[in-house]
Amino acid sequence: MIKSPVEFFRTLPKKVCPECGQTVKEQAESYLMECDRCLSKKME
Structure with missing residues (x-):
């Protein structure tokens, strides 16, 4: 089943x-x- 775009972005893992x-x-x-x-x- 295809997820809705909202659900897709909500379930992405945090960026590390x-x-x-x-x-x-x-x-x-x-x-x-x-x-x-x-x-x-x-930058230093």
């Missing part, structure tokens, strides 16, 4: 930072994979 394993707070229109902490380390 590949560097540290922390759950990434998702934002609309964001394609970032790392968490804010790991991103700020890369």
Whole structure:
């Protein structure tokens, strides 16, 4: 049976930072994979 789009997006797993394993707070229109902490380390 085909899921509704709402149900599909509701059941997606949380995005996890590949560097540290922390759950990434998702934002609309964001394609970032790392968490804010790991991103700020890369900017230094």
